[in-house]
Structure formats: C-alpha cells, structure tokens
Amino acid sequence: MKYTRIPHTNIRVSKICLGTMTWGRQNSETEGHEQMDYALDQGVNFFDTAELYPIPPKKEIYAVTEEIIGSWFKKTGNRDKVVLASKIAGRADFAKYIRTTGFSKDSIISAVNGSLQRLQTDYIDLYQLHWPERNTNYFGQRGFNSHAMDPWEDNIHQVLETLRDLVKEGKIRHVGLSNETPWGTMRYLEESKVHQDLPRMLTIQNPYSLLNRLFEVGLSEVATRESIGLLAYSPMAFGVLSGKYLDEIKPRKGRLTLFPHYDRYSSENSTKATQQYQQLAQAHGLSLAQMSLAFVNTRPFLTSNIIGATTMDQLKENIASIEVDLSDEVLDGIETIHNAIPNPAP
Numbered sequence: 408m409k410y411t412r413i414p415h416t417n418i419r420v421s422k423i424c425l426g427t428m429t430w431g432r433q434n435s436e437t438e439g440h441e442q443m444d445y446a447l448d449q450g451v452n453f454f455d456t457a458e459l460y461p462i463p464p465k466k467e468i469y470a471v472t473e474e475i476i477g478s479w480f481k482k483t484g485n486r487d488k489v490v491l492a493s494k495i496a497g498r499a500d501f502a503k504y505i506r507t508t509g510f511s512k513d514s515i516i517s518a519v520n521g522s523l524q525r526l527q528t529d530y531i532d533l534y535q536l537h538w539p540e541r542n543t544n545y546f547g548q549r550g551f552n553s554h555a556m557d558p559w560e561d562n563i564h565q566v567l568e569t570l571r572d573l574v575k576e577g578k579i580r581h582v583g584l585s586n587e588t589p590w591g592t593m594r595y596l597e598e599s600k601v602h603q604d605l606p607r608m609l610t611i612q613n614p615y616s617l618l619n620r621l622f623e624v625g626l627s628e629v630a631t632r633e634s635i636g637l638l639a640y641s642p643m644a645f646g647v648l649s650g651k652y653l654d655e656i657k658p659r660k661g662r663l664t665l666f667p668h669y670d671r672y673s674s675e676n677s678t679k680a681t682q683q684y685q686q687l688a689q690a691h692g693l694s695l696a697q698m699s700l701a702f703v704n705t706r707p708f709l710t711s712n713i714i715g716a717t718t719m720d721q722l723k724e725n726i727a728s729i730e731v732d733l734s735d736e737v738l739d740g741i742e743t744i745h746n747a748i749p750n751p752a753p
Contacts, residue, residue: 408450409729411710413490414609414634416581418532420453420490422704423729424638426715427454431471432461433662433717439475440482442722447488449726455612455638455713457494457537458522459502463666466504470525477527492533492638493522494585494612497540509540510562515569519578534570534579535612538586545586547671549621549753563598567605574606583610583638589625596633608635610710615639617648617684617699618677618752620745627708636710639703643714643725644672644752648699650685653678660717676751680744687740693731696721700728702741 409422425446430439443454460472473493480486495518496502498509508514522531541559544551573579584592592611599607611630615622615637622630622637630637643649645662652673657664663673681695688698703712716722733741 409704411636413533413581413710414636415607416609418490418581420711421451422709422711423451423726424453424455424492424711424713425451426640426713427456427472427476428460428462429662429715429717430461430475431468432463432465433660433665436475436478439472440479441719442716443476443479443485444483445719445722446726447485451726452488453490453492453711455492455640456526457496457535458505458518459494459496459537463669464501469505470521473522473525477525481527486528490532491526491528492535492583493526493531494535494537495519497536497538499538510536510566510569512565512569515566516573519573523578530577531579533581533583533610534573535583535585535610536566536587539588539591541591543588543591545588547753551588561594563594564602564605567595567598567602571604571606581609582606583612584608585612585638585640587611587613587626589629592626592629592635593633596629596635610636610638612638612640612713614641615703615706615709616642616644616752617702617741617745618644618672618680619750621750621753622708630708637706637708638711638713639706639709640713641672642700642703642712643696644677644681644699645669647672647677647681648684648695649721650681650695653682653685662717672752674751676748680748680751683744683748684741687737687744691734691737693737694724696724697728697731698733698737700725701731701733702738704729704731705733705738 542557599605688695714725
C-alpha cells in the first residue's frame with residue numbers, strides 16, 4: 408500500500424480508501440465485515456462512510472452502513488487501526504426523512520452524536536459536510552444556475568463554530584467538505600483564515616474519474632494552492648469503468664441494473680468514451696478497472712481514492728490498482744480520449 412497524509416496533519420492514510428455505501432443494501436453485514444478485514448490486511452487504513460448510507464437512500468435502512476462498521480469495531484477491536492471519515496446529510500428532498508434543518512447547530516450536534524453511537528466509537532477522525540445547503544451545481548449539474556438561487560443565508564461561520572466545539576469535545580478530530588464548488592471551498596477556507604479559532608477544512612470529497620474530471624476546472628488550483636486534499640469518489644463511475652455495462656446483457660447484480668435511475672455515467676458520450684478507454688487499456692495489457700483507478704492515483708492533488716465493491720473479487724482488483732504504474736504512452740492515450748470527449752458525466 409502507498410500512503411499520504413491528510414493535509415495540515417500528521418494523520419497517515421492509505422492512498423486507497425475503502426468506500427462503504429453499498430453495505431446494508433447490496434451487501435450484508437457479513438460481507439461488509441469481510442471487506443473491512445481484507446482491506447485492513449492489505450494496508451488500507453482509511454474508511455469512508457456517511458449517515459445517508461447505504462445508497463440509494465431509504466428511510467427504512469437509514470444509517471445501516473454506520474451500524475455495520477460499528478459492529479465490526481466491536482467484534483474486532485480495530486478502531487485504533489482505522490482513520491474513520493463520516494458525513495452529515497444536507498438539505499435535500501431525498502433526505503427529508505433524516506432532517507430538514509440543514510447544518511444548524513442542533514442538527515450538526517445531533518448528527519455527530521448519532522453517528523458516534525452507531526459507529527460504536529468515541530470520535531470520528533474526519534467529519535464532512537456531505538453536500539452544500541445552498542442551491543448550487545453538484546450531483547451531476549454541469550453549471551451554476553443563477554436563476555435558481557435560493558434565499559440561503561450565509562451561516563458558514565456558525566457551522567464552523569459548531570464543528571470547533573465538537574473538536575474541543577473530542578468527538579471529531581478534523582473537518583472536510585464534499586460535493587463543493589470552488590466558491591464554497593474558498594468561502595470556508597477564508598472564514599477560518601480570518602477567524603483563526605475556527606477549524607480549517609482539510610479535504611474535499613468530490614467525484615473524479617476518467618468520465619468526470621471537472622475537479623480540474625477551478626478546484627484543482629484551489630486544492631494545490633490552498634493545500635486541501637481531494638478524496639475522489641466514484642473513480643469507477645458506478646462500475647461503468649469496469650466495462651461490464653458495455654455488453655448487451657447487463658450484469659444481474661450490477662448497480663446500474665438494480666438502480667437504472669442512477670444514470671449519471673450512462674450517457675451516449677460516456678459509453679463512447681468508456682469504449683475507447685477500454686480499447687486503450689486492452690492494448691496495453693491492463694484491465695479497464697485498474698487503468699481507471701491507477702489514473703486517479705497519479706493525480707498530484709489526490710489525498711485518497713475512494714473505492715467501493717460489492718464482491719470480493721472486485722475489492723481485490725480495486726485495491727491492487729495501487730501497484731499499477733501507467734506508462735507515458737497510456738497517460739498520453741488517456742489525454743487524447745479526454746480531449747475528444749471531455750467530462751461526459753458531470
């Protein structure tokens with residue numbers, strides 16, 4: 408395994424992070440435990456979860472993923488071997504059963520306490536805001552629509568104050584963002600620069616893959632100049648970048664077979680680009696999955712690459728991607744395809 412550090416800390420994390428969003432829906436508790444056992448044995452010490460998980464979210468299985476992680480901690484006693492990240496759900500129609508009060512002080516405190524109880528731990532190493540409270544472009548929206556701007560009141564100072572108090576209590580150690588824009592990221596960073604008693608956002612968990620490199624437009628400069636690390640999610644584009652959906656017969660248990668409305672990576676141009684990336688990988692004796700993940704691993708702004716799997720074979724292949732070195736010829740080929748079909752899946 409290869410390791411990095413969460414920016415501005417001495418916390419050493421594996422460059423491969425174990426994503427957990429299928430546990431409790433596509434994966435059982437036993438399977439989740441098996442994945443954690445294997446990942447830790449392979450040197451993966453960074454696990455990411457959220458109160459919203461499993462995905463797709465559903466009221467009846469709210470936060471089951473955190474409970475699965477908590478039962479593994481209790482069974483194995485491995486809490487001190489894991490750098491644990493979780494997230495608070497923001498305001499959104501699909502999360503109204505969780506809360507409707509956004510990132511108010513009471514909401515954040517309640518969310519943290521709930522996660523701690525389910526995770527059966529006294530602290531969370533990295534606590535993230537899952538998506539912005541305000542209306543902006545995330546979850547597949549390509550651009551910002553000023554006409555759809557909501558009457559959101561800037562409460563970033565209050566959010567950071569609440570997080571600061573939770574850090575002082577020892578319930579969380581550090582904080583990060585998710586699904587944020589360059590403006591939102593800089594707004595949080597500037598608030599903690601002006602008010603130095605407030606915690607600094609250290610990471611940003613955004614989509615990044617061969618089919619979605621929009622992080623490079625704006626946010627990569629922020630990440631580099633401000634030293635805020637990318638935690639790349641969906642590096643396999645919901646499994647599309649395994650190539651398994653290119654066949655006429657779709658995999659019976661595949662994520663997009665079970666949940667076809669998750670079509671972010673299923674556009675005509677996404678399929679066309681995936682076909683070309685697969686041809687490139689095959690020409691160089693690589694699997695498309697490992698080439699896709701190895702590409703993300705090369706990015707200079709990356710802190711960790713969040714992989715997820717529903718089978719042990721997938722998990723093993725994904726973790727092994729850390730040992731794959733891409734030649735200049737492969738990297739040049741990737742850029743050629745990207746320039747022809749840029750970011751087909753925002």
